[in-house]
Amino acid sequence: xxxxxxxxxxxxxxxxxNFNLEATLESGQVFGFRKADRGAYAGVLEGxxxxxxxxxxxxxxxxxxxxxxxxxxxxxxxxxxxxxxYRTIRCEPALSIALRKYRGLRxxxxxxxxxxxxxILSSNNNVKRxxxxxxxxxRYFEPRRKDGRRGFPxxxxxxxxxxxxxxxxxxxxxxxxxxxxxxFIAANPPSLEAIREASYEEARQRVLxxxxxxxxVADCVLxxxxxxxxxxxxxxxxxRAMRAMYFKKRRVSEETVHAFGxxxxxxxxGYVQQYxxxxxxxxxxx
DNA sequence: GACCAGGCCGAGC
DNA sequence: GCTCGGCATGGT
Numbered sequence: 482x483x484x485x486x487x488x489x490x491x492x493x494x495x496x497x498x499n500f501n502l503e504a505t506l507e508s509g510q511v512f513g514f515r516k517a518d519r520g521a522y523a524g525v526l527e528g529x530x531x532x533x534x535x536x537x538x539x540x541x542x543x544x545x546x547x548x549x550x551x552x553x554x555x556x557x558x559x560x561x562x563x564x565x566x567y568r569t570i571r572c573e574p575a576l577s578i579a580l581r582k583y584r585g586l587r588x589x590x591x592x593x594x595x596x597x598x599x600x601i602l603s604s605n606n607n608v609k610r611x612x613x614x615x616x617x618x619x620r621y622f623e624p625r626r627k628d629g630r631r632g633f634p635x636x637x638x639x640x641x642x643x644x645x646x647x648x649x650x651x652x653x654x655x656x657x658x659x660x661x662x663x664x665f666i667a668a669n670p671p672s673l674e675a676i677r678e679a680s681y682e683e684a685r686q687r688v689l690x691x692x693x694x695x696x697x698v699a700d701c702v703l704x705x706x707x708x709x710x711x712x713x714x715x716x717x718x719x720x721r722a723m724r725a726m727y728f729k730k731r732r733v734s735e736e737t738v739h740a741f742g743x744x745x746x747x748x749x750x751g752y753v754q755q756y757x758x759x760x761x762x763x764x765x766x767x
Numbered sequence: 768g769a770c771c772a773g774g775c776c777g778a779g780c
Numbered sequence: 781g782c783t784c785g786g787c788a789t790g791g792t
Contacts, residue, residue, distance in 0.1 A: 606788095654786090655788080719773080719774095
């Protein structure tokens, strides 16, 4: 690692409508960004250090390696017209608070492997700890690279590691799950593209085949890693919120809520879920 | 010092 | 098919 590789060299400015960087990065969909000075966020994308900040309609994207403007816009899903999704949410009185508060929250198109790995780590865990484990993985594997690449370890790197190491990095009982997923993908690189090209249902079956991935994590992987917007992850927050809003606080299963969300919101389900989740977790709904 | 967290797995009915 | 205990660990 050279000193120069740590320095941000390239600056980009994008003008974007209807975008809320803070809500997007702090809504629990991505774990690799940390808050920096003056409302900026620092992270690593495609092996490059990046610093992102928003001033009104302007999105400033600084990086150590060059990026296409279209890649950045695509990453933040800036080309999507949110009008239709907002119309869907606006019909729901219970969700109007979330929409008003977090207008401009968008679903990021994350690296598929990183999303899969991070959501294996997420089970029975909290956002702060997931961020901590993510950071531990980066700090452990980064210095062991010869190419100076930054960021989250590739499947091959973890595959060559050991469960004992992963446990030391704080993964706990999730260590063997991540190790097995890494080994499988390292040995079958096209498997991720096969998931991307498959329908939601088929992709879900493929993701569910990984150890440590159940229905909830599978939906997170499909939504955040493969941008399949009909996915509707049901975690404890979504379950509580949906019970209160649509089931008169009755006891209902995750499966029932999952089917309800997908039927009610269709291709907008993933987006609606993100607004509910963020609002519920920040105490805006109740 | 409980309780909780973007749950999943395997055992026992 | 369903229920339930166990699983690591740090934050609150």
